[in-house]
Amino acid sequence: MTTAQAPLAFVSGHYWLGGGNPTTTESSNGYGFGEPKYLPPNVSQAVFDKFAKKVVSAIGADNFTIITPDIELESYEDDDFGRNCRTHDYYRSFDDEVELVGSAICHPRHVHDVQAVLAACNEHKVPVWPISTGRNLAYGGSAPRVPGSLVMVLSTHMNRIIHVDTTACVCVVEPGVTFMQMSEYLREHGLLDSIRVDSSGLGWGSMIGNALDRGGGASLYGDRWGKHSGMEVVLPNGEVVRMGMGAIQDPEGRKQAAAGVHPADQKLNECFALFPYGWGPMNDGLFSQGNSGIVTKMGFWLMPAPQGMTPFSVTFEKESDLAALVDAIQPLDLNGTLQSSVSLRNLTLEAAHYGPRSSYTKASHKELIPEEDFEKMAKKLNTGRWRYIGAVFGSDKVREALIEDIRKEMTKIPGSKWATLEENPDESNLVRVRATYLQGISSMGEFAWMKQWLPNCSVIMVAAISRLEGKAVSDQYSRAKELFAKAGIDYISHYVAYFRTMHNVCIIPYDRKDKDMRGRAQWLARTLLKEWKENGWSVFRTHVGLMDQVADTYDFNKGALWKMHEEIHDTIDPNGILAPGRGGVWPKSYDKDEWIMGKKYIG
Structure with missing residues (x-):
């Protein structure tokens, strides 16, 4: 077995301590306590002070900060693609209904601290909201569901790459490890020729956090939750549990236990990240999109570096081509010809990659982009109403055979155009940007449009599920487009196929400082969910403010x-x-x- 170990002090550089946040304050009582903007429910200031004192005594004053009443939600500014807002939902998606703001932020240094904080929370009945890096872009950021919760940031200190096995192609990481950090680590250790990590267009996201929320990737290993193996979890009572093969004590770990070594520091079973099931009931799912424990270590299967990769794209001329396109995709996806995840985006999403809305239309934010501007947009970008982006992997012969089959089926649709990277050397080419992480190398390029499409651009994503069939997808698309039009918001859509379904990621853009537009975005998100329920549909992931409504479906x-x-x-x-x-x-x-x-x- 070949193993590469990260240094214990390895930090990716994406994190800051709570004390450095300009929207938090440390008062003069010696512990950094003060009156929070929101106290935890049914907790008095006196009880909160006792709670805070206990937490600080365990984790240190530098790792605990009050979120004070002077925080300005409306005027708050932060670089969402650099540092990260830990106090609330920077996009303010549902603040007009409830301000989802915590009482304080804590940064545990290790599992011992997590246990100590949970003990204090249990004693004083203070809710705690654990986050990894807290990005959760378009789904609520770091915002806790219950105002006044203690926000527990796991990424500040708990960001070690614990184990990388280049023979079995697996790794074990802590919550703070990002896709970018793992890519950097593999590059620094000369391992990219052997293994890759299924990456993301948002490389600063947590590997653990994204998998627990069942986020999807683009490569052969895009089902990140499905590619996890082994978890270490701290239960609400503070007990440390290891799932699957991790529940079997390693011989060395058994000796460590006898010597009094803390459970979280005992050696992992060598099959921890190799075989996810173990024996007996499998409880991993309790901790995915759930609230039954805090995951402190997680194993993942990594992707063997492909022999080669050929990215490609196909554009489709008409909006009405959607049904025929999906019907062409379905058998290719089912039989494994389409190796990367299906990525199908509408013209608006493609245009946003290359410039702000104002560069394509004179329509105000209360008006939809008119049809004639879409025609000009497609001509300017040399594209169609839809673009499919994918890649094939393997030897030259394998890739040539796959490309031949894909091209044959997808170009049957009149007006379709096939393209490869060689035909467009532009570095900003959307296909080139996506190709970077299709091969397992993290990047930040694909989502940069969110910073430019509108002033103060913010988004809510409502990702509906339907059958992977042309009529079903087209029906859902038509209804969504009608509701976007009623809200006066341009329809941005990204279709991704997973398993036997199509995920229609409806992207709702708005100016967060425009209260009217923010309200229309909120109405649209909730009305889409109501419509989905009536049709027997739901979503695979959702915003913190929408969780109750999704559960109701x-x-x-x-x-x-x-x-x-x-x-x-x-x-x-x-x-x-x-x-x-x-x-x-x-x-x-x-x-x-x-x-x-x-x-x-x-x-």
Whole structure:
């Protein structure tokens, strides 16, 4: 076995301590305590002070900061593609309904600190909202579902690449390890010729955080949750549990346990990241989009470096080509010919990559882009109403055979145009940008449009699921476009196929400082979800402010599944301190009817 070990002090450079956040304050009482903007529910200032003192005594004053009342949500400025807002949802997506702001921020240094903070939360009944890097772009950022929660930032210190096995192509990481950090590590250690990490267009995202939220990648290993193996979790009562093969003590770890070494510091079983199941009930799913524990280590299967890669794109002339295109994709995806994840974007999304909205139209933010401007847009960019971007991997012969089959089927649609990178050497070419992380090398280019499309550009994503069939996808598209038009917001759509379904990622752009447009975006997101429910659809991932409404769509047998989720959670977390409301799962200590958001859209 060949193993590369990261230095214990390795830090990626994407993080800052709470004390450096200009929207937080340390008061003069010696502990950095003060009155928070929002106290935790049913917690007095006196009790909060006792709680804060206990947390600081465990993790140090430098790792605890109060979110004070003087924070200005409306005028808050931050570079969302550099540092990260840890106090609230920078995009303010649902602040007009409830301001989702914590009481304080803490930065545990290791598992011992996580346990100490949980002990204080249990003692004083303070809810805690764990985050990895806290990016969660378009899905709520670092915002806690319950205002006044303690926001626990795991990435500041817990960011080690613990283990990389180049023979088995696996790794074990902590929550702060980003896709970019892993790519940098593989490059620095000369390992890119052997292994790659399924990467992202947002390389600063946490590998663990993204997998737990079931985010998707673009490569052969794009199902990140499906490619995890082994988890170490701290339960709400502070107990450390290892899943799968990790629950079997390594012989050396057994000796360490006998010598009194902390469970989190004991050697992992050598099959921790190799075989995800172990034996007996598999409980990993409790911690994915859930609130039953804090994941402190996680194993992942890495991608063997491909022999070669050929990226390609196909453009389609008409908006009405969508159904035929999906029907062409379905058999190719099912039989494995399409090796990378299906990435199909509409003209608006492609245009946003190359310039702001104002460079294509004179329409105001209250008006839709007119049809004649779309015609000019397509001509200017030499594209169609849809662009498919993909890649094939393997030897020259394998890639040639795959390309031949794909090209044959996709260019049957009249007006379609096939293109390769060689035909467009421009470095800003969208296909080139996506090709970077299709081969397992992190980048930041694909989502940079979010900084330029509108002034103060912000987005909410509503990612609906449908059958991977032309009619089903086209029907959903048509209904979504109608609702976007009613909201007066240009429809931006990115279709991604996973398993046997198509995910319609509806991207709702708005100016966060324009209250009217922000309100229209909120209405649109909630109305889309209501429409999806009526048609038997739902989403695979959602914004913190939409979680209650999404949970309501799972209504079979009077919501039996969510009742089960809550019964399990109440058993594991009897005090209801860990991320209450996450995933629409509410502990019995909360009156659910009082806490749910979007009430008029539910039921």
